[in-house]
Amino acid sequence: MVSSSIKNIVRDIIIVAAGVAVIWIGLQVYFGTPNPFYVVSSGSMYPQLAMYDIIVITGHVPFEDVTVADIIVFDRPKDHDKVIVHRVVAVVDDDPKTLRTKGDNNQASIPGTDFPITEEEYIGTVVHLIPQVGYITKILQPPINYIIIAIIIGIMIIKQISKNYKQKQQTINDFDESQLNKNLDVLSKDEVFFRIV
Numbered sequence: 001m002v003s004s005s006i007k008n009i010v011r012d013i014i015i016v017a018a019g020v021a022v023i024w025i026g027l028q029v030y031f032g033t034p035n036p037f038y039v040v041s042s043g044s045m046y047p048q049l050a051m052y053d054i055i056v057i058t059g060h061v062p063f064e065d066v067t068v069a070d071i072i073v074f075d076r077p078k079d080h081d082k083v084i085v086h087r088v089v090a091v092v093d094d095d096p097k098t099l100r101t102k103g104d105n106n107q108a109s110i111p112g113t114d115f116p117i118t119e120e121e122y123i124g125t126v127v128h129l130i131p132q133v134g135y136i137t138k139i140l141q142p143p144i145n146y147i148i149i150a151i152i153i154g155i156m157i158i159k160q161i162s163k164n165y166k167q168k169q170q171t172i173n174d175f176d177e178s179q180l181n182k183n184l185d186v187l188s189k190d191e192v193f194f195r196i197v
Contacts, residue, residue, distance in 0.1 A: 053133075098116045
């Protein structure tokens with residue numbers, strides 16, 4: 001009985017993981033980028049983008065089609081160690097195309113961060129904004145996310161054990177009822193026998 005509970009729990013976890021993977025791959029294909037969602041982590045684009053806003057980007061806009069005033073996501077040119085979201089303020093060169101960006105709330109473009117942006121740094125163009133939902137990512141940082149996962153798995157285990165216990169109780173009740181019916185049938189026949197005698 002316990003091994004079937006474990007099998008059912010593992011099955012449920014696999015189904016959830018597979019569902020999440022299918023949805024994530026579908027979103028990657030639809031938006032044309034490995035990661036279509038980013039959380040704004042600074043106030044450099046305020047008031048257009050506030051901290052903890054989630055931006056949705058598309059990789060389907062080719063770098064050649066990016067124009068001044070577009071808000072783009074790119075790797076910092078200096079060392080590619082940070083993802084930046086800023087507005088394009090100038091096309092610096094056409095061969096190869098090179099852009100200069102600036103945060104709306106910044107005084108000026110920052111060399112090594114805002115320019116030079118080439119196709120190599122470009123990740124995608126912002127197409128949607130989901131305000132303030134990024135707070136969830138702040139709340140779900142370790143160890144809180146691990147605790148929540150453990151609670152969800154615990155609930156799944158308790159639910160499965162409870163289901164198995166109810167099935168076992170039902171089987172016992174059904175067995176008791178059938179035994180009672182058999183005993184009543186025997187008693188009824190005995191009663192008829194005693195009446196005849």
